[in-house]
Amino acid sequence: MAVDIVISIAAKIGEYLVAPIGRRLGYLLCYKCNTEDFRKKVENLKTEGAAVQLRVEAAERNGEVIFPNVQVWLTRVNKITEVFDEVQANKRFHIGVSWPAPPVFEARKLIFEKIMEALKDDQINMIGICGMGGVGKTTLVKEVAKQAEDHKDQFDEVVMAVVSQTPNFIKIQDEIADKLGLKFDVNSESGRARKLFARLTQKKRILVILDDIWERVELEAIGIPSGANHKGCKIVLISRKKDVCYQMGIKEPFSINILSEQEAWTLFSKMAGDSVYSPLPRPTAVEVAKECGGLPLAIAVVARALRNKDLSFWLDALNRLRKSIQENEVSLALELSYTHLESEEAKNFFLLCSLFPEDDDIAIEDLLKYGIEGHREEYVRIHDVVRDVAISIASKENRAFLVKAGWGLKEWPKEDTYEPYTAISIMSNDIHELPDGLECPNLQILFLDGNRPSFQFPENFFLGMENLKVLKMSGIHFLSLPPSLRYLKNLRTLCLDGCSLKDISIVRELKKLQVLSVSNSDIKELPKEMGMLTHLRLLDLRRCEQLAVIQPDVIANLSQLEGLYMSDKFDKWEIEGQQNQRSNASLVELNHLSRLTVLETHIPDANLLPEDSLFHNLSRFRISIGTRFEGYEEVPNCLSLKFHVSTPQKNGVNVLLKKAKHLQLREMKGLKSIIYGLDREGFPNLRRLDVRACHEVEYVFNATEGVSPGKLDSVVSSGQEVQEAEEEKEEGEKLNKMSKEAEKAEEEVEREENVSAQAIQQEISELVEEEA
Incomplete structure (x- = not known):
């Protein structure tokens, strides 16, 4: 349950992050x-x-x-x-x-229609929707939001935010502001509330949806107008408790109930597919569906878990559900689904998600940072019920989690003993000081992100955590890294994203470190001591705007490196020469990294590239040569070029051209036909071509040259440089x-x-x- 939590599944996840685009019209006419x-x-x-x-x-x-x-x-x-x-x-x-529409939707059609009618009623400005966890409240309201967005004559804007059991007004304000395109120029909660209030009252008709409310919330403290403050602002509140709706002044909230047996079976059979008919008797499947208690979340989880499983799995699931009738059906369903996951890696990945704050967007980047795979700025979010079950499962499996993420804590959570815990997460609180002398002999994962930047570390804070393997300390202003880091001899992953960092030479003590991330930090130099991390597999230096020095041979010594993410502001690569003639890194050092498969870097001049190719083993990359890449961060295998076409023949740029999916060309010299001029064999994987200021270009490609544009979906030009032949x-x-x-x-x-x-x-x- 450490660095290798997601290493073996990272590649699989990565495959799903890139959806195909640009299907032809003929795809429709089948x-x-x-x-x-x-x-x-x-x-x-x-x-x-x-x-x-x-x-x-x-x-x-x-x-x-x-x-x-x-x-x-x-x-x-x-x-x-x-x-x-x-x-x-x-x-x-x-x-x-x-x-026909499935009965499961028909059963709630009436409630949906009543909600839509209430939104049209000028006398109603607040609507409540309540029901037990997993019954489908949020799903229904998302459809309400979609309908409202589609009918622009009713609302100018529709925004939705999650409140959660421990409300964080700053987070709620950010979520609403993001949907409105609003940028805060103040930091205080009250100042932000005033600005948000002013922005919302600018709109004549606006719908605000607040999900997962556990207790009365002062809307004005967030910055949400209500009642006489702005009659054009309609508010929809979602809660498990009807009393909360009453406390918010809603007299008749809408209640979402469990599904009938027929509705439950319809949904179950749809989710389970042909498995409900073969190889098991249908009555067995019907009984399993009944034991899910009419809760859509439980039904979906169990049905998907049993899809394509043989009869023994179904009978085991039925017995488990029947024996635990006194427990919550959703929890049972989730535990059953967890049990039937086919690999330990998938189970660990599921449990890892529970360490993040409730209802938080979890960046795929954060999850995959524990592996070595490339990634995009994508997110996942798990239901709060699912998160609670994950924490419960961890405790039952003797790897107890202490999760207080997003609780608004001012102090470190006090426990009689920390010995049982294998993971502790106190992310997104307001803690500014840590305790000294904690004994956590079984602790493997520690998340400290999102607290006060002036976090204070006692001298021996890490002394009792000798088995710690994953440590996240993002967003902290360090005068120097805690000296007690040297005690973490088994640490595999260290995340210092967004930190103020002066000197990180102490990391040389972490001999087993495999993942080091300092992205978005103000680090200025990678010291020579970094070269001692000979087990490092991933180094993330993206968005390190002030990074100016990487000591010579530091990169070359990281012989196990598989992923290297450089800041595109780093442009100090030097040409290989005598050691005493260089004061910075050379691209030749990359040739020492035989395991390197993922690379992001900017090379200011193509002449800096060595004779030998650096790029044969790359499977994912974002590389700019002569000009920095512009936009499209989510696209994999990006290449941006600016040089004379005779330059790259010696340095392996052709290797990248064959793998590139997005190609930007800027001020290319000596180039007339793009496809033939750069690579006579064509670009088999290219999806997007972006050409600007290439005034000598006449063709995208010429059919008489015997090459094709492969999978090219779009060509963007800034004038007449590119002409179709x-x-x-x-x-x-x-x-x-x-x-x-x-x-x-x-x-x-x-x-x-x-x-x-x-x-x-x-x-x-x-x-x-x-x-x-």
Whole structure:
């Protein structure tokens, strides 16, 4: 339960972080697919259209020219989706093209409609929704929010924030402000409340949703207007307790009840799939569904856990649920799901999430930092019930967690003994001083993030934690790192993100350290002592704006390094020479890192690259050469280039070009045809090409050169530098002709199979052909 908690699953998680984009229009026109697939494809097309539209708007704001074919595609998407929406509204899908809404949604349709009616009532400015944990309150309200956002005539803005059992007004204010695009220029809670209040009252009609309220909350203290303060502000409050709604002045809150047996079975069978019919008798599946107590969260968890499992798993689940009828159904369901996880790594990953504050967004970056995989700024969030169960499970498995994250504590939590704890998290509190002489012989994970920056460490704070393996101390102003760090001989991961750091040479004592992260800190130098960390696998120096010196051979000595994330502000790479002639790192040192697979760095000049290639083993990278990368941090395998095209032939840039998914070209010299000019074999993985100030460029690619643009989805240019070749246009016309012929053939097949379905498909097809 330490550094290797997620190492073996990090790669799997990473695979799911990058969704495919830019599917072709033909993806929609698949007439033989079943109705559910058809509906999903239309919805996917809508989503992709919206995503492309956002990119177009962002590009236009930057003064970029949008290619005509992009605008044509968006027009076609809008026409198709309009027809589809009209057909659904008029219920024109009949035989074979319609599908009934699941009863589980029908059962709550009435409550949903009453809530929407209440939002229209000028005499009602506050609505309460209550029900036990896991019954589906938040899911229902998210649909309310979506409906409100879709109807702009009712509300100008819709914002939602989580209050939680231990309210943190600063966090709530940030969550609302973020959705409004509001930036606070004051730090005090009251000052922020005034600014938020002023921003909310600027809007004539606004909907504010506050989820997970446990006790009465003073809305004005947060900055939320109510009642006479702003009659155009509607507030929806969600709580497990009806009394809380009464305390907030709501006379008749809406109650969300458990599902009926039929509704529960419908949801269960949908989540479990074909497993409810084979290989087990259906009555067994029905009984398992009943034991979930009608709670959607429990039903979903158990059904997914048992999907594709054999009869023995189902019978075991049924016995466990029956034997524990006095316990909460959701907790039982979660524990059952946890038991059936197929690997210890997945179990540990689940438990790790419980160390973060309740209802907090947990950055994938934070979770994967304990492994060696690349990452993006993505988040996960677990239900508060799920978090509580995870903590309970840890205790039952003799690895007790002390989790007081986000409790608003002023002092370190007092316990009779800390000996049983394997993990302690006091993140996001207001603690400013730590106790001395703690005996924590079994402690492996310690999270101290998010407390006062002036955190005070007693001289021997870490003395009794000799087995500590993971330590997070982000956001602390250190005059110097605590001397007692030297006692942590078994430490594997040290996170000092966002810290004020002067001297970190003491880390040389941490011989077993595998992960060191000082991202977003004010560190100025990596001292030579860093080279003693010969077991280091990941070094994160991103956003270290003041980093100017990396002592020579420090990087070369980190021979086990697998991931290196450099600040793009670091531009002091020096050319390899005699040792006494260098005062900073050289790119040649990267050749000593035979295990390096992930690299982020900026290289100010292509001439700094050595003769030998540095990049053959990279699987993920973000590298800029001659010019810094602009935007798109979430895209993997990014490459930004500025040099004369004759330069890279000796240094392996071609290796990166073959792997790049996003390529930026700036002021390239001697380049006429991008694909052929940079790499004659083409770019098999390229998805986005961004070209600016490359005045010699004439073609994106030329079909007569025998290469293709691979998976290229979009080309962005800042003027007339990039022109589509005639050969490219001819190829496009051929593809369009083939596409139309295929569409006509599919129409004929569909007409024979289903006249009603064919009618609507023909209508869509004609629109596509008209717009093509």
